[in-house]
Amino acid sequence: MYLLLTEMGHLGISLMLGHLIFKRYKRVLSYILALISGFLVDLDHLLDYFIHEGLKFDPSNFFFGLHYHETNTSYIFLHSWELVLLLGVFTFFSRKKYIWLPLVLGLIGHLIWDHLTNPAYWYTYFLTARYLHGFALEKLFAF
Numbered sequence: 001m002y003l004l005l006t007e008m009g010h011l012g013i014s015l016m017l018g019h020l021i022f023k024r025y026k027r028v029l030s031y032i033l034a035l036i037s038g039f040l041v042d043l044d045h046l047l048d049y050f051i052h053e054g055l056k057f058d059p060s061n062f063f064f065g066l067h068y069h070e071t072n073t074s075y076i077f078l079h080s081w082e083l084v085l086l087l088g089v090f091t092f093f094s095r096k097k098y099i100w101l102p103l104v105l106g107l108i109g110h111l112i113w114d115h116l117t118n119p120a121y122w123y124t125y126f127l128t129a130r131y132l133h134g135f136a137l138e139k140l141f142a143f
Contacts, residue, residue, distance in 0.1 A: 003063055006117050007042070013109040014038030021105065025098035033099060037087075038106030044078040051075060073135045080127040084108055119143060 018034035045065075049057075052067040061067055068074055084107050091100035111125050119142040123129035133139040 003065075006113075007039075009113050009117065010039045010042065010110055013113055014106055017105050017109050018102065021098075021102045025101075027098050030098045030102045034102035034106040036106065037103040038110045041078045041107060041110050044076050047077065048073075048075050068137055072137045074130065074137050074140055075135055076130075077127065078107075079111060079114065079125050081111065081125055082127050084111065 014035045014037075017038060018031040021034050022028070022031040024030075046062070049062050049067050052071045052073070053061070084104060087100060087104040087107065091097055091104050094100050114120065114125065118124075121140060121142060124140045130140060137143075
């Protein structure tokens with residue numbers, strides 16, 4: 001139930017941001033990019049799963065996040081304030097803001113929602129901090 005509510009929050013935020021960006025730029029691509037960066041960014045959890053478990057797939061293990069607790073590691077490479085900064089730089093210097101701004105805003109919305117709904121420390125969604133903590137789950141989340 002928790003996963004469903006979290007993902008519904010991601011979807012709702014992404015749809016709202018996509019709508020606002022669509023109103024600004026009048027481009028469907030902008031809407032889609034906001035959805036990708038705000039909602040589909042969670043596909044990096046699938047990458048974590050395959051890093052932990054190999055190519056076998058057990059849906060209950062994946063959806064309940066058991067692989068995180070079994071391995072005590074969390075990579076979630078795309079959940080990163082550094083990525084927000086990088087996309088922000090692209091947005092600032094690009095003439096195609098309708099491409100970069102939706103990516104930035106979607107990811108910001110995603111990370112804020114994750115901070116509000118997960119027992120994460122303030123540094124958890126910095127890739128650098130995860131690396132410095134050895135991607136160790138108990139050092140990144142207050143369970």
